[in-house]
Amino acid sequence: GAVVSQHPSWVICKSGTSVKIECRSLDFQATTMFWYRQFPKQSLMLMATSNEGSKATYEQGVEKDKFLINHASLTLSTLTVTSAHPEDSSFYICSASAWDRVSPLHFGNGTRLTVT
Amino acid sequence: EDKVVQSPLSLVVHEGDTVTLNCSYEVTNFRSLLWYKQEKKAPTFLFMLTSSGIEKKSGRLSSILDKKELFSILNITATQTGDSAVYLCAAFQETSGSRLTFGEGTQLTVNP
Numbered sequence: 001g002a003v004v005s006q007h008p009s010w011v012i013c014k015s016g017t018s019v020k021i022e023c024r025s026l027d028f029q030a031t032t033m034f035w036y037r038q039f040p041k042q043s044l045m046l047m048a049t050s051n052e053g054s055k056a057t058y059e060q061g062v063e064k065d066k067f068l069i070n071h072a073s074l075t076l077s078t079l080t081v082t083s084a085h086p087e088d089s090s091f092y093i094c095s096a097s098a099w100d101r102v103s104p105l106h107f108g109n110g111t112r113l114t115v116t
Numbered sequence: 117e118d119k120v121v122q123s124p125l126s127l128v129v130h131e132g133d134t135v136t137l138n139c140s141y142e143v144t145n146f147r148s149l150l151w152y153k154q155e156k157k158a159p160t161f162l163f164m165l166t167s168s169g170i171e172k173k174s175g176r177l178s179s180i181l182d183k184k185e186l187f188s189i190l191n192i193t194a195t196q197t198g199d200s201a202v203y204l205c206a207a208f209q210e211t212s213g214s215r216l217t218f219g220e221g222t223q224l225t226v227n228p
Contacts, residue, residue, distance in 0.1 A: 006158075034216060043204060043220045044159070093158050095216075105150060105208075105216065107158035 003027055004096045006108025013084055013115055021079045021111045023094030029074035030096035035067075038091045038110075050077050084115040118143040120207050122219035130227050133195050137222045139205035140187040148208040149181050149188045154221070155201045162190070162203075195226045 003026040013019050023033055032051050036044040048064075050056040050071035058064045068080040077096075081088055093110040123138045141149065148166045152159035163172045165181035165188060172179050176195075181188045192199055202221040209215045 036218075041223075044206075044218045046216065046218075049215060105164075106161060107152075110158045 004030075004094065004106045004108045006094050006111055008111055009109055010112040011114070013113070015085055015115055016083055018080055018082045019084055019113060021081075021092055021094070021113075023077045023079070023096065023108050025075050025096040025106075028096075030077070031074065032097050033071055033077040034095045034097075034105075035069060035077075035079050036093045036095070038093060044093060047079075081113065084113070086115045089113055089115045118207070118209065118215075118217050120205060120217050120219035122203075122205055122222050124222060125220060126223045126225075128225045128227065129195055131196055133226075134191065134193045135195060135224060137190040137192075137203050137205075137224070138187065139189070139219055141205075141207040141217075141219075142186060143207045143209050143217055145209045146183075146207055147210045150206045150208060150216070151179055151188070151190050152204040152206065153201045154204055159204055192224075195224075197226050197228055200224055200226045 005024045005026055007022045034049050035047045038044050046059050047062045048056040048058045048069050050069050052071050052074050056069035066082055071077040091110050091112055093107055095105050095107045097105045120141045148164050150164050151162040153162055163179045168181055168183035176193045179190045202223050204218050204221045206216045206218045
């Protein structure tokens with residue numbers, strides 16, 4: 001079945017540094033990729049939607065200069081958390097879709113980011 | 117404002133019980149309603165519902181969508197401890213760009 005690979009699964013970084021998270025669709029072409037963050041015991045909050053070859057659409061309240069999203073190919077999207085702060089510590093999950101499939105949306109395993 | 121509301125937020129049952137989880141939505145440009153199960157990591161896909169009144173089944177799980185009343189239910193029969201998880205529903209919207217809006221989730225705990 002369709003698989004989405006997300007890397008790394010966990011990362012610890014110091015305040016002020018940048019962290020890049022990769023999301024790859026392994027056996028299908030993902031025309032759209034979504035990036036979410038999830039705080040403990042809360043639901044997934046959409047951060048941005050990226051379509052291959054175009055700029056990401058950010059949700060209200062999400063700083064586009066802080067959370068850089070690149071969707072350069074149909075199988076890869078990246079999220080870079082720039083100048084990370086402890087409040088950026090969270091669980092980040094990507095999902096990918098190719099809406100011509102029966103089960104359209106699959107998630108990566110998530111990245112646990114801890115900023116010290 | 118687009119919103120997806122799930123109820124109950126938390127549910128504790130005994131093995132063998134049947135549970136019904138609710139999801140109502142008010143979103144623009146609605147296309148589909150999706151159900152996911154989330155344990156410790158990322159959500160796993162359960163169902164996608166696009167047409168009203170057509171039940172989808174997978175083992176002990178089933179789900180149906182009512183596009184007139186804007187809600188969906190997820191049924192789990194003969195629950196097992198392995199069903200303990202957060203169940204998320206999400207409304208897929210198709211506008212100038214795709215969008216998926218999640219509900220808060222229902223925390224289901226199945227006790228032996």
